Amino acid sequence: MIICLLFWNLLSIEDILFYQQNRYQKDRYALSMDIERRMMVIMILASLILFVCDMIQLLMLFYLMVLLFFPSVFKKEKVFWRMLVVTQRIMRLFGWMFLIDCLVLLMYWVSNWVFFLLLVLFGMLFHHFAFYLFILICDPIETRIKKHYVLRAKRKIDAYSGIKIAITGSYGKTSIKNLLYEVLSMRYACLKTPASYNNEMGICRTILEKMNHQEIFICEMGADHLHEIEDLCNFVQPQYGILCAVGPQHLSTFKTIENILHEKMKILECLNEKGMGFFNFDNFYLHHQPMELACPIQRVGIHSEADIKAIHLHCDHLGSQFDVMLSGKLVHFSTSLLGEHNILNCLFAIALAHHLGVEANLIQIAILNAKPTEHRLEMKPFYKGMCIDNAYNSNPDSAKMALQVLKSMPGRHFLVTPGFIDLGEHHRYYSRQFAKDMLFCDLIVLVGECLDIQEGLLEAGYDQSKIIHTSSMKDALVIMSTLLEEKDTMLIENDIPPILMNKKQSAA
Numbered sequence: 001m002i003i004c005l006l007f008w009n010l011l012s013i014e015d016i017l018f019y020q021q022n023r024y025q026k027d028r029y030a031l032s033m034d035i036e037r038r039m040m041v042i043m044i045l046a047s048l049i050l051f052v053c054d055m056i057q058l059l060m061l062f063y064l065m066v067l068l069f070f071p072s073v074f075k076k077e078k079v080f081w082r083m084l085v086v087t088q089r090i091m092r093l094f095g096w097m098f099l100i101d102c103l104v105l106l107m108y109w110v111s112n113w114v115f116f117l118l119l120v121l122f123g124m125l126f127h128h129f130a131f132y133l134f135i136l137i138c139d140p141i142e143t144r145i146k147k148h149y150v151l152r153a154k155r156k157i158d159a160y161s162g163i164k165i166a167i168t169g170s171y172g173k174t175s176i177k178n179l180l181y182e183v184l185s186m187r188y189a190c191l192k193t194p195a196s197y198n199n200e201m202g203i204c205r206t207i208l209e210k211m212n213h214q215e216i217f218i219c220e221m222g223a224d225h226l227h228e229i230e231d232l233c234n235f236v237q238p239q240y241g242i243l244c245a246v247g248p249q250h251l252s253t254f255k256t257i258e259n260i261l262h263e264k265m266k267i268l269e270c271l272n273e274k275g276m277g278f279f280n281f282d283n284f285y286l287h288h289q290p291m292e293l294a295c296p297i298q299r300v301g302i303h304s305e306a307d308i309k310a311i312h313l314h315c316d317h318l319g320s321q322f323d324v325m326l327s328g329k330l331v332h333f334s335t336s337l338l339g340e341h342n343i344l345n346c347l348f349a350i351a352l353a354h355h356l357g358v359e360a361n362l363i364q365i366a367i368l369n370a371k372p373t374e375h376r377l378e379m380k381p382f383y384k385g386m387c388i389d390n391a392y393n394s395n396p397d398s399a400k401m402a403l404q405v406l407k408s409m410p411g412r413h414f415l416v417t418p419g420f421i422d423l424g425e426h427h428r429y430y431s432r433q434f435a436k437d438m439l440f441c442d443l444i445v446l447v448g449e450c451l452d453i454q455e456g457l458l459e460a461g462y463d464q465s466k467i468i469h470t471s472s473m474k475d476a477l478v479i480m481s482t483l484l485e486e487k488d489t490m491l492i493e494n495d496i497p498p499i500l501m502n503k504k505q506s507a508a
Contacts, residue, residue, distance in 0.1 A: 015131035016093055024089065024142070024201075087205075089142065096138050146201065150235075153204035157236060160207075162214055163188075164236055165352065168221040168229055168267045169244035169280070170260060171398045172345055173198070175373045176244050177220045179349040182370055186353075186362035188215040196392075198222030200232065216356075221267065224250035224422075229263050233270035241267040241295075242348050243279040246286055247397040252424035261285050271295035278351055280344065281306040298355075300347045302340065308351040310343050317409045317489075324350055331360045333367050338377050338388070339405040341398075346370070375495075377405060385411070385484030387492060394420060394494030396430040402493055403437045411487030413440060416476045417494055418447035432456035442466065443483065445476045 157164075165180070167173045174196055181192045191214040193206045198220040211217065221232045233241075246261050254260045268277040273294050279286050281299035291297055299306040302313065310322040319336040320343050335346060346367050353363050372378045375392035386409070390402040399420070406413050415438055423430055435456025438444060445468045446453060458464060470476045473495055480490050 016090060019093075019131070019135065020087075020090065089145075089201075092142070092145075093135075093138065097134070100134070149208075150200065150204055153207040154235060156211060157207050160211060160217065163216045163240065163356070164238040165216065165218045165240040165242070166221055166233060166236060166238035166267050167218065167242040167244065168223070168264055169242075170247040170249040170264070171395055172244040172341070173220050173222070173242075175342070175376055176242060176345045176348045177218055178373050179345055179367075179370055180242075180352060181218055183349045183353040183358060183363050183366040184216055184218070184356065186366050187358045188356075190214055190216045190218060192218040193220045196220070196222070199228075200235065203232065203236065223263055224253045226254070226259060226263055229266040230270070233266055238267075238271070239275040240352060241271050241275070241277045242352065243267055243277070243286065244345070244348060245280050245283050245397065247283075247395060248423060248426060248430055249395040250422050251426050252422045255424065257285060261289065265289065268293055268295070268297070276355065278308075278348055282344065298351055300344070300351055302344055302347070308347055310347055313340065313343060315340050315343070315408065322346075326350070326354050326360055329360070331364065333364055335367050335370055337370060337372055338379065338408075339401055341401045342377070377402060382490060383481045383484050384486050385488035385490060387490045389492050391492045391495035396420065396423075396434060399434055399493050400437050402491055403440075406489060406491040407440055409489040411489060412442040412485070414443045414445070414480060414484065414488065414490040415441045416445040416447065416473070416480060416490060416492050417450075417453075418473070419450045419453050420494065428452045432459075435462075436460055443468065445470060445479060447471075447473050447476050 167177050167180070169176075177192055181190050184190050191206070191210055191212075193203055197203065197206060199222055203219060203221075206219075217236075219232075219236050219238065221229055221236075223229045223232075243264055246257070246264050248257060249260065251257075251260075254263070268279065268291070271277050271294065273296075275295045277293060277295050277297040278300055279291075279297065281287055281301035281304045287304060298308055300308045302310045308324065310324055312321075312323045314321045315338075317338070319334065319338065320340070321332070321334045322343050323330050323332050324347065325331075333346065333350070335342065337343075337346070350363055350367070353366075354360070375389050378389040380387045380389055388402065388406060388409075390398070394402075394417075399417075403415075406415065417434075419431055419434070420427065431450070431452035432455070435453045439457070439460055439462055443466050444457070444462075447470050450469075454467060457467060468476075468479060470479065473492075484490060
C-alpha cells in the first residue's frame with residue numbers, strides 16, 4: 001500500500017507541473033488531461049457498480065485495466081515546457097497530498113483493505129483525474145489563503161511612496177521591462193517583477209518579498225481573460241503605463257482582437273492627469289485607436305510620426321544602431337539586440353527614462369550593454385553553427401519578427417517550430433500566414449503534426465523534401481546538430497510541451 005501511494009505521488013508531479021503552468025486554474029488544468037474525463041467517470045461508476053455486485057468481476061476488471069493502461073504511463077514522453085517552480089503553494093499541495101496519504105493508510109488499517117487498494121490503483125491509472133479531484137477539494141482553502149496574501153500585498157503597495165510603472169502588451173513586455181530596469185537603474189534604485197511574474201500572485205509575491213525602499217517599481221502585467229489588466233491596475237495603481245503591442249495572442253480565451261485591445265487599453269485608461277502613458281504608434285490597432293485619456297501620452301514608433309522616434313536605422317546580424325531626438329538633440333544609440341522590433345523596445349525605455357530625468361549618456365551605456373531576455377531572440381552557439389533561441393511563448397507577430405532576424409543572418413537558414421497554440425478558431429489562418437513567411441528557409445523542421453503549416457508551405461510551392469517532421473523538440477535538435485555547418489543559423493520558434501501540442505491540433 002505504501003509503495004502504491006508513493007508511486008501515485010510520483011505520477012502526480014506531472015499533474016502539479018501542468019497545474020502550475022496553467023496558473024493554478026483547475027479548468028485550464030482539465031484541458032491538459034490526455035485521458036478523456038468523461039470516460040474515466042464512466043469507468044469509475046461502472047467499477048463501483050461491479051464492486052457492489054461481484055468483487056471477483058471487479059478484480060478482473062482492474063487486472064485488464066492494468067494490462068491496457070499501465071504501460072502507457074511509462075511510454076508517455078516526459079518533456080516539459082518549463083521545470084516545476086517550488087513555490088509556497090506547491091509546498092502546500094505536497095502537504096495536502098501527504099495528509100491524504102496518511103488518511104488512506106489509516107483507513108487501510110481499520111477497514112476493508114481491498115477497497116482502499118483499488119482506490120489507490122485508480123489514482124495510479126487515472127492520476128490526472130485523481131489530481132483534479134484533489135485540487136477540487138483543496139481549492140476553497142487555497143482561495144482563502146490567496147485572499148489573505150493579496151490583502152497583505154495591497155496594504156504594502158498602498159504604503160509605497162516610490163514611482164510605479166506598469167507594462168503590458170500582447171508581446172514584448174518582458175523585454176521592455178528588462179530594458180527599462182537596466183536604463184533606470186543607472187540613476188535610481190529599482191525593483192522589477194522577476195521573469196514573467198505578471199499575474200496577481202506573481203506581483204504580490206514580488207511586493208511582499210522584495211519591495212523595500214526602492215525608488216521605482218516596474219511591474220509587468222499579463223492577461224488572457226477580460227478584466228485581468230483592469231484588476232491589476234486597480235491593485236498596483238501605477239503612475240506610468242506602457243502599452244507595447246496589441247496582436248493575436250490568447251485568442252482562444254479573448255475570442256477577438258477587439259477584446260484584446262479593450263483589455264490592454266486599461267493600462268492607459270487607469271492613469272490620472274499626473275501620470276503619463278506610452279504606446280506603440282506603429283501598431284496597427286493602437287495607431288487607429290482613439291486615445292481619450294485623462295493622462296498625457298507619448299507615441300513611440302519607428303515607421304510612424306511618433307513623439308519618440310528612431311531614425312537612421314541600421315540592423316544586421318551583429319545588432320542595431322539608430323538615432324533618437326531627445327530635448328532637441330540627436331542622440332546615437334547602439335545595441336547588440338537583434339531585430340528592428342528590439343529598437344522599438346529600446347525606444348520605450350529611452351522615452352520613459354528621459355522623462356524621469358536619466359541623462360542621455362547613461363541611457364546610451366545601458367542600451368549598449370543590454371542583453372537579450374532569456375529565450376527571446378537569444379543568440380547562442382549550436383555545434384558548428386548558431387542558434388536563435390526564441391522558444392518562449394510565440395505568437396504570430398513575434399514569429400514574423402523572428403523570421404526577419406533569421407533572414408538577416410549569413411549562411412543557410414534553418415527553422416525548428418511546433419507552430420502556435422492558444423489561437424482558437426484563428427489557428428488555421430495564422431498558421432498559414434506563418435508558412436508564407438518562412439519560405440526563404442533552406443530547411444524546416446516541424447515538431448508535431450503542424451498540418452496547417454505544412455499545407456500552407458506546399459500550396460506556396462515549397463519543396464516538400466525540405467520539410468522534416470519530428471515528434472519532439474529533442475529529436476529536432478538532434479537532427480539539426482548533424483546538419484548545421486559554419487555560418488549556418490537555426491531559429492527555434494516556440495517550444496510547446498507535448499500535451500499542449502496535441503491540444504492545439506484538436507483545437508484547430
